[in-house]
Amino acid sequence: MVALVERAKSGDREAFDRLVRVTHGDAYALALRLMGSTEDARDVVQEAYLRAYKGIGRFRGDAQFSTWLYRIVANCATTHLGRRQRHRHDHLGLHHDVIDTRPDHDPALQGDRAELRKRLDDAIGDLPVRLRSVVVLRDMYDLPHEAIAAELGISVTAAKVRLHRARRRLREQVLPMPGEESSA
Amino acid sequence: MTRRPSATAVDTTTISVPTDPRRDCESVSDALAAAAGGDHAYGPAQSAHLASCLRCRVEESRYRRLMAAMRSLRETPVLKDSRLEAQILLHLDRHDHRGARDVRPRLAAKVAAGAAAAAGLMAFTARHRRAARLAS
Numbered sequence: 001m002v003a004l005v006e007r008a009k010s011g012d013r014e015a016f017d018r019l020v021r022v023t024h025g026d027a028y029a030l031a032l033r034l035m036g037s038t039e040d041a042r043d044v045v046q047e048a049y050l051r052a053y054k055g056i057g058r059f060r061g062d063a064q065f066s067t068w069l070y071r072i073v074a075n076c077a078t079t080h081l082g083r084r085q086r087h088r089h090d091h092l093g094l095h096h097d098v099i100d101t102r103p104d105h106d107p108a109l110q111g112d113r114a115e116l117r118k119r120l121d122d123a124i125g126d127l128p129v130r131l132r133s134v135v136v137l138r139d140m141y142d143l144p145h146e147a148i149a150a151e152l153g154i155s156v157t158a159a160k161v162r163l164h165r166a167r168r169r170l171r172e173q174v175l176p177m178p179g180e181e182s183s184a
Numbered sequence: 185m186t187r188r189p190s191a192t193a194v195d196t197t198t199i200s201v202p203t204d205p206r207r208d209c210e211s212v213s214d215a216l217a218a219a220a221g222g223d224h225a226y227g228p229a230q231s232a233h234l235a236s237c238l239r240c241r242v243e244e245s246r247y248r249r250l251m252a253a254m255r256s257l258r259e260t261p262v263l264k265d266s267r268l269e270a271q272i273l274l275h276l277d278r279h280d281h282r283g284a285r286d287v288r289p290r291l292a293a294k295v296a297a298g299a300a301a302a303a304g305l306m307a308f309t310a311r312h313r314r315a316a317r318l319a320s
Binding site: 013016017020021024025028029032038042045046049050053054113116117120121124135138139140141145160163164165167168170171174175177 | 213214217218220221223239242243246247249250251253254255256257258260261262264265268269271272273275276279280
């Protein structure tokens with residue numbers, strides 16, 4: 001990967017194409033989680049790779065290429081969501097198909113985990129975009145608070161407040177405490 | 185379940201203010217959401233409350249389960265879009281071709297501007313020399 005990135009930085013288009021081949025699945029998964037629709041996710045990923053292609057010379061290599069790419073995807077998604085909200089109401093559903101290829105020895109446990117993941121996936125899809133973006137980038141993709149704040153155009157404090165609010169909502173909806181079930 | 189309010193017995197050295205256990209739970213609940221990702225540490229009062237409150241400990245364990253599920257969700261692959269790779273590469277091709285097409289007119293404009301500037305300079309110099317010659 002490092003060698004590919006170095007070749008791509010020196011203008012080798014073939015190397016960049018190979019980077020696309022290796023990383024586009026993850027980039028698409030992130031875009032899909034942020035956008036909630038396959039059509040929008042596709043647009044965001046195409047735009048993100050174009051930005052990455054134009055800016056690869058500025059990639060310093062102090063972070064992983066995938067992290068750098070996630071930041072670009074997040075930035076493109078923010079731009080796209082802003083554009084979309086100006087044109088039509090936000091669609092919050094995130095009911096895309098998932099394939100679970102991981103084996104597990106205990107079918108009941110696997111069923112529980114799959115059920116939990118499904119409920120969590122749905123709950124993430126039901127979050128408002130401003131909360132969803134932060135929790136997905138931080139808790140699923142491990143982006144630092146500073147990077148998230150920069151890509152979403154908000155302060156670090158605001159990013160943390162949104163993150164805690166999002167976690168709380170998810171916990172209440174997916175794993176409610178006694179007395180919270182009715183509101184979940 | 186929750187810590188009972190401190191006894192109201194008056195000590196001669198310190199006066200203990202009774203605390204509302206529900207407020208303690210609420211305060212810790214905010215901290216639980218923050219601490220779930222591992223980038224926030226509990227304060228001494230929050231730790232003390234957690235040690236004595238079963239409900240808050242259950243809530244803490246649910247946050248742990250939630251975070252584990254979030255991480256495993258990332259590893260759950262979404263259905264691949266078989267056409268996406270080709271679309272990305274096509275998008276890049278279009279950008280490359282557009283760039284190549286744009287280079288020629290830009291270059292021609294620069295050459296024309298340079299030629300015009302050179303002609304202007306030559307005309308200005310010639311006029312200046314002629315004026316100087318006539319004056320002498």
